[in-house]
Amino acid sequence: MRSFILKKAAAVFSCLSFTAALFSCSSEAGTGTVNQKKEMVIAASTFMLEGGSSADNVKLHWNAVEDAAGYTLTRSDGVELISKTRALTNVLFYDDYGIGDNTYTYTVKAFNSNKVQIASANVTASKGTVTDAVNTFNNSPTVETGVTGLIRKSTLVFDGVYYSYSIGRNGGENVNFIEYTSADGENWDEGRVVVTGDKETYPDAFYDEDLASCKLESTCITSHNGQIVIWSHYEEYGSTYTKACVYCAAGTPGGDFKGYGAYQPQGNASRDLTFFEDDDGRGYLISATLGTMYMYRLSSDWTVVDDSFECVTIQENEWREAPCMIHHDGWYYLFSSRQNGWLPTAGQYISSKTLQGLSGQTGQAIGSKNTFGSQSGGVVKIGNQYAMMANRWSGGWEVPDPVLKELGLWSVQRMLPITLKDGYAFYDFYSTVKYDCEQGVMIPVQRGKIVSYLGDTGLSSTAASGCDGKYAVDGNWIEDKKFYRGSDYDFDFVVNLGSKYNISGVDISFYTLQGSEAYCTYNIYGKENASDASWTLIKDCSSNVMMNFNTWVFEPTETAYKYIKIDILGEKRACTNGSNAPHSTVNGSWCTGLYEVQVYGQ
Incomplete structure (x- = not known):
């Protein structure tokens, strides 16, 4: 399975490239119970310091424990990193710098107001691998440095040909799906329109009257059994969001495509959406409406919603949007953003051992109160590591980011490396992240201690x-x-x-x-x-x-x-x-x- 996402309204404005997000989900939907999370977990990740040559610095996160008045942190060599005298209720993080070639076990303990231990957890860490990562993602761009998006080759490869897809207009109300091909994944042709709402201009493309006057957002592009499958949030052309439908188009790479119509799945309004695949080959959509998210199972060819499977209600009345699902070490993690137009909002996640278990889960805070000036977006997997690709919709703000405005950019992303452990998730802001998608390497770089x-x-x-x-x-x-x-x-x-x-x-x-x-x-x-x-x-x-x-x-x-x-x-x-x-x-x-x-x- 290979999938990509065009988040929110990017597709409305121009023929944009898409952000890659690889999803790999497993476990049978509708069976089993949600495994209880551990009372306490500590997670570790490694990073470099600006100007350094080794990823021998460890970032430690642990979850808040109910009734805890403070936390202590010790290292296996006897070093007390956080003592009882420094313990605070809110201290849930620590950086350990310069561990060299050592491997350490870190133990965190939670104490109540009577200084009695009520929980503990440990994790082992050693320095990370450093390679000559060829790309740097800059989370703090200036007019001088400019902005570079995530650089990776398309994973949609058939018979040695690379394919990519985007959405564009001719300057009117109609929408076109455009297919591009490349022999090396770097140099692309001018593209051909495969599905259109403008039959006069593109008589050889599949004409779909639903695309004659509309806008498409939150587009997911994936492949299944040799076919390209594209799902989008569908609205009427203009500034309103009253249609609230899903739309699907699918076809053979280099061949014919067709549209499968715009509709509200199982009668529910649908806006921001995401796609993921179960390891039994089933496909699912998760979409957001006003207040609540729903998960739908798709048909065997992934082109329509399977009405024989009753949708799963997720985070009811919690006002979430921009859902994105990943699966790691037996846990499903669903990330989302608070509904707040284009403005930065607080990210959340829920987690479960089963798909059905996502229902009834309450969102857990992650990152920062404003997702470090962004909105929760898609998740990219590089090697065995994940990163949140958070969206800065600056062009939608009344007071936009002056750097992006001067660069003529409506939006950019921030790359926030994610750490996952036993159903808990954490992500952090670094000024830069070194990465190489082909080598499967991601190395966060912190500008100093x-x-x-x-x-x-x-x-x-x-x-x-x-x-x-x-x-x-x-x-x-x-x-x-x-x-x-x-x-x-x-x-x-x-x-x-x-x-x-x-x-x-x-x-x-x-x-x-x-x-x-x-x-x-x-x-x-x-x-x-x-x-x-x-x-x-x-x-x-x-x-x-x-x-x-x-x-x-x-x-x-x-x-x-x-x-x-x-x-x-x-x-x-x-x-x-x-x-x-x-x-x-x-x-x-x-x-x-x-x-x-x-x-x-x-």
Whole structure:
């Protein structure tokens, strides 16, 4: 099975290339029970530091345990990485740098408020393999660096010929499915239209009147028994989303295609969708509507929904979209995005040992409160590793990303490496990811050590009642209750790094009130000693217009700093709210605060 996805509305605007996403699912649908997850799991992944030559750094994640007041972390050589005196409720992450050629077992323990151990877990890790990965995915592009998408050859290969497919228009309301061929997977022909809504221009293509006036989104392209099968979210042409149908076209590579109609599966409205294949050869669709997702089984040739199989209801009334399914070590993982138009939203996942077991599962937070400035999207598999290809629909924002706007890009993706363990999933933001799809290699690269981790924040402005600056430096990007928040909408956040470092980057996740997004203007300063009379400007962000997640990458500072200050100058609206237009000043503290700050240094 080979499959690809065109996510959300990309296909509406032009004849775009697609994002590859390989899915491999198993287990019999409708049988068995959901296996209970372990009470506690710790997962490990390896990464490189910018400028380094070895992936001998270990990123550790563990899940939150009910009634836990804190966690300790020890290494098999006796090193106590997180002690009881540093244990916090929200600390669910740790970076262990420079383990060299050693193999370590890490043990995490959860303690209740009485310091009694209530759960534990362990994981073994050694340095990762480093090869000459030929491609670098830049998650923090600038106008100077530009943007490069995921580079991989099409996996749709028949009789030595590579095939790829896209969706385009002639400038009118009709839609065309276009097939391209290549002898080497790199150089492509001009393409031919195989299914069309314009029979006069393309008389040799299969004419489908459903394509005469429509828009197609969230398109999945796969192969089955020597046939290409294409599924899409189908809507009438224009800005409305009232049709809410699925549409399928299929055919022989290099041969004839046909359309199978647009309809609402089993009477349910259907919008964002994804496809996956069971290892018994059955195909399934998962689609989202307003509030709820549904899973449908397909016919034996995957071209129509099988009405003999009653759809499975998933995350009912949880308002999820952009579903994407993978299967790993006996667990199904379904990732999704919060419904919020084009704006960045919180990602979630559910997991189960069986397909039917996905029903009734409640979404679990993953990544960050705003998917690191993106929306949960498709998942790509490179070798034995997975990455979330999160979507930044900047062109749909009232205040777009200025870099993407200057580059003339409506949207880009962020590549977030995923770690999976026993039904739990985690993904992280790295400024760059090295990869090679043909070699099956993916190596995250962090711009430096996280030097702000659990740093003292006592020099910050007075926190609002119930808030504490320590929760903004605990490495927890998903917690929505324990963030630092200034008592006014102009405030300073200061972290003591404990030692002096040459600063190479700062990531900040600002408080987000969904539907009333705002952005902060601010400056980043450094100071060598607490007694120094003045601060040195590191990064001028006084013209910033990026909402929620902000990432800044720069050459390491010549001066090593012990103290870093985020000087918040004010908040402005990123979205229209009543009579309040974008860029208007927010008068009040309702949208202020920081979820998390990470300072990188060397």
